[in-house]
Amino acid sequence: xxxxxxxxxxxxxxxxxxxxxxxxxxxxxxxxxxxxxxxxxxxxxxxxxxxxxxxxxxxxxxxxxxxxxxxxxxxxxxxxxxxxxxxxxxxxxxxxxxxxxxxxxxxx
Numbered sequence: 096x097x098x099x100x101x102x103x104x105x106x107x108x109x110x111x112x113x114x115x116x117x118x119x120x121x122x123x124x125x126x127x128x129x130x131x132x133x134x135x136x137x138x139x140x141x142x143x144x145x146x147x148x149x150x151x152x153x154x155x156x157x158x159x160x161x162x163x164x165x166x167x168x169x170x171x172x173x174x175x176x177x178x179x180x181x182x183x184x185x186x187x188x189x190x191x192x193x194x195x196x197x198x199x200x201x202x203x
Contacts, residue, residue, distance in 0.1 A: 097145035099137055099152050104160040111151060112179040117201045118149045122172045124156050129188035130171040136191045140198070147202040177201055 102110050102120065111118045121137055123130035141150035155162050155170055165174060165181065175183035175198065182201055185194065 097141050099141050099150040102151045102153050104158040107161050111176050114149060116149055117175055117177045118151050120151045120153055120174045120176065122153050122155050122162050122167045122170060124154065124170055127170045133171055133188040136194065139191060140194065144202060148198065175201060
C-alpha cells in the first residue's frame, strides 16, 4: 500500500520529472479548504493505484519556485507529469471518479 509522497522545490526534479511512473502532484496549502477535501481522495488513489502512479504533495506556500514555474495560480491544482512533462492539469477539488477518469489513460 502506497501513500502520497512529499516533494519540495529541491526534490521536485528527482522525484517527479525523473520518475519512471506518472506522478500526480497536488499543489496545496494549509489555508485551502478544497485542498483538505481532496486529500483523502488522493490517499485512496495512491493506495489503489500503487505501482501505476505516484501521488506527490507540494506545499504551495513553502515551495514558491515550482508552482511559479508551472503557472499554478489556484489551489488545489493537480498536475500529472509523465516522462518529465505535464500531461494533464486539474484545477479544483474533484470527486474520485472524475479524477480517475482523467488519470486512467496515463496509468501504466
